Amino acid sequence: MQRIYRLKSNGAFHYIYKKGERVKGKNLVLYFAKSNKGLKAGFSVSKHVGNSVTRNRVKRHLRENFRLLLNDIDHGYSFVVVAGEKTADMNHYQIGDELKFVLKKANLIK
Numbered sequence: 001m002q003r004i005y006r007l008k009s010n011g012a013f014h015y016i017y018k019k020g021e022r023v024k025g026k027n028l029v030l031y032f033a034k035s036n037k038g039l040k041a042g043f044s045v046s047k048h049v050g051n052s053v054t055r056n057r058v059k060r061h062l063r064e065n066f067r068l069l070l071n072d073i074d075h076g077y078s079f080v081v082v083a084g085e086k087t088a089d090m091n092h093y094q095i096g097d098e099l100k101f102v103l104k105k106a107n108l109i110k
Contacts (some may be wrong), residue, residue: 005070007042007078016042016080025102027086028095032079032106040078041066050088058087058095065096072109079108 007013020033043062045055062081066073081102087095103109 005039005041005066007040007080012040012078013042013044013080016078020079021106023102023106025098025105027084027090028098028102029082029084030079030102030106030108031082032077032108034076035078037078039070039073039075042078042080043083044080045083045087046085048085049083054088058083058090061090061092061095062099064092065099068096069100069103069109073103074108074110077108 007016016031016033020031023030023032043059043066045058045062047055049055049058062083066081081099087098090098100109
């Protein structure tokens with residue numbers, strides 16, 4: 001994922017959590033809010049999801065699946081994807097399907 005699409009600051013995450021809308025999937029929760037700065041995405045994996053190696057693997061899968069969906073996503077929003085406990089047991093394709101599901105549910109995919 002290119003740096004221009006990354007949501008970095010703690011304040012930006014908190015703003016989206018507080019002011020944005022929430023869509024729940026089976027194992028992922030998507031928070032999103034309108035953005036003037038174009039598409040920005042952040043990924044959060046709870047400490048309940050295994051050890052650091054497992055959490056980082058889940059984040060890598062989320063970032064890669066986001067990259068693959070980049071051209072289909074509406075660029076007027078910032079969003080945060082929060083991974084639940086069971087994502088540790090999912091493979092790359094299952095995580096991608098779940099991410100696509102929550103984005104469609106939120107009407108963020110064109």
